Amino acid sequence: MRSALTVRFITRRFIGDYDPTLEMIYRHMAVIDGEMVHFEILDTAGQEEDSLQIEEKIKWGDGFAVVYSVTDRCSFDEVMRLCFLINHIHSSPKRSSGSEQPPVVIVGNKKDLQFDRMVSTEDGENLSKALKLPFYEISTRDSYEETVVVFNTLYQELMRQGHFSPGSFKRRTVSKLMEKIPKMQGSSTLNSAGRSLSFNSFRDYIPE
Numbered sequence: 001m002r003s004a005l006t007v008r009f010i011t012r013r014f015i016g017d018y019d020p021t022l023e024m025i026y027r028h029m030a031v032i033d034g035e036m037v038h039f040e041i042l043d044t045a046g047q048e049e050d051s052l053q054i055e056e057k058i059k060w061g062d063g064f065a066v067v068y069s070v071t072d073r074c075s076f077d078e079v080m081r082l083c084f085l086i087n088h089i090h091s092s093p094k095r096s097s098g099s100e101q102p103p104v105v106i107v108g109n110k111k112d113l114q115f116d117r118m119v120s121t122e123d124g125e126n127l128s129k130a131l132k133l134p135f136y137e138i139s140t141r142d143s144y145e146e147t148v149v150v151f152n153t154l155y156q157e158l159m160r161q162g163h164f165s166p167g168s169f170k171r172r173t174v175s176k177l178m179e180k181i182p183k184m185q186g187s188s189t190l191n192s193a194g195r196s197l198s199f200n201s202f203r204d205y206i207p208e
């Protein structure tokens with residue numbers, strides 16, 4: 001999950017500049033279909049040094065937004081590999097939440113940058129058809145609503161699969177994840193319309 005998209009969803013604001021190496025887990029509550037939903041969003045930096053790191057992150061997730069930039073062909077080329085990896089890792093017999101694959105949404109971001117586009121809408125649609133996954137082209141910069149659709153889709157698919165009751169909060173233990181991912185960040189705050197939102201980091205998830 002990419003920073004601008006995650007932060008747009010959480011704060012409704014588009015914040016342009018991030019340290020690309022930042023890796024955070026954000027907690028966020030949103031009302032979807034009249035239910036209060038607790039999200040825990042791992043915003044990956046996409047710089048996994050080894051396959052074990054990426055595997056741990058994929059194991060941790062219940063649903064996945066695989067995001068590429070329509071201005072970056074390489075990021076699009078990574079989508080298929082990541083989708084296969086997610087399926088592969090979650091099809092292990094140890095998967096506790098049943099046999100269905102976890103929800104995955106393919107997201108083509110930055111559609112506002114029309115003149116820098118390197119990946120057509122059709123390319124995205126074809127990939128989504130081939131992988132049988134939902135697909136959205138969005139602009140995190142221009143639209144808060146489009147980011148909401150991504151998260152709503154993942155939530156609704158999880159509900160459809162019946163892994164969670166509405167409103168339930170599946171608190172996770174991430175101590176193992178912490179061991180595997182040394183580049184942790186401390187909590188930071190961001191002012192949003194006069195409010196201060198706390199962005200939780202891995203540290204907040206040390207099991208009591």
Ligand SMILES: Nc1nc2c(ncn2[C@@H]2O[C@H](COP(=O)(O)OP(=O)(O)OP(=O)(O)O)[C@@H](O)[C@H]2O)c(=O)[nH]1
Pocket residue numbers: 002003004005015016017018020069109110111112113138139140141142
């Ligand atoms: N024009 C435009 N810029 C965007 C959009 N989303 C993100 N950006 C910008 O793209 C840059 C990277 O955004 P991130 O959210 O960090 O995404 P990322 O996957 O780390 O992207 P890269 O650094 O390009 O790999 C930032 O400068 C953002 O401001 C968008 O929808 N439109």
